[in-house]
Amino acid sequence: MVHIKRIQEDGADIISVIGEIDASSSIELDLTIAKSVGEGYRKILVDCNALEYISSAGLGVFMSYIEEMKDKNIPLVLFGMKEKVANTFSILGLADLLHISATKQEAKKLADELSV
Numbered sequence: 270m271v272h273i274k275r276i277q278e279d280g281a282d283i284i285s286v287i288g289e290i291d292a293s294s295s296i297e298l299d300l301t302i303a304k305s306v307g308e309g310y311r312k313i314l315v316d317c318n319a320l321e322y323i324s325s326a327g328l329g330v331f332m333s334y335i336e337e338m339k340d341k342n343i344p345l346v347l348f349g350m351k352e353k354v355a356n357t358f359s360i361l362g363l364a365d366l367l368h369i370s371a372t373k374q375e376a377k378k379l380a381d382e383l384s385v
Contacts, residue, residue, distance in 0.1 A: 281312035287319040290327030318349035344383035348376035
């Protein structure tokens with residue numbers, strides 16, 4: 270079960286993911302990111318502080334946006350991952366392909382640097 274909420278802060282769309290992302294809930298994550306892009310946000314931050322688990326389907330959602338974000342020059346920065354979740358990204362080599370920060374403040378700073 271996952272709960273996803275969005276807040277806008279300092280020109281960024283912050284997507285908070287609460288709970289677990291599996292095959293069925295990854296669709297909600299995908300739609301949320303697509304909506305954020307569609308609404309024209311130039312910086313998208315994903316708050317993973319309350320993300321307990323992510324499946325390969327959830328990881329696939331982030332992977333599917335890498336090229337589009339690069340093409341549109343929209344930084345997508347994930348932050349606040351628990352060690353267990355961060356390890357999942359690292360093991361699959363996604364930590365090298367995605368922008369990941371420890372805190373919201375670092376994520377905002379990185380998004381600002383990337384969007385120049």
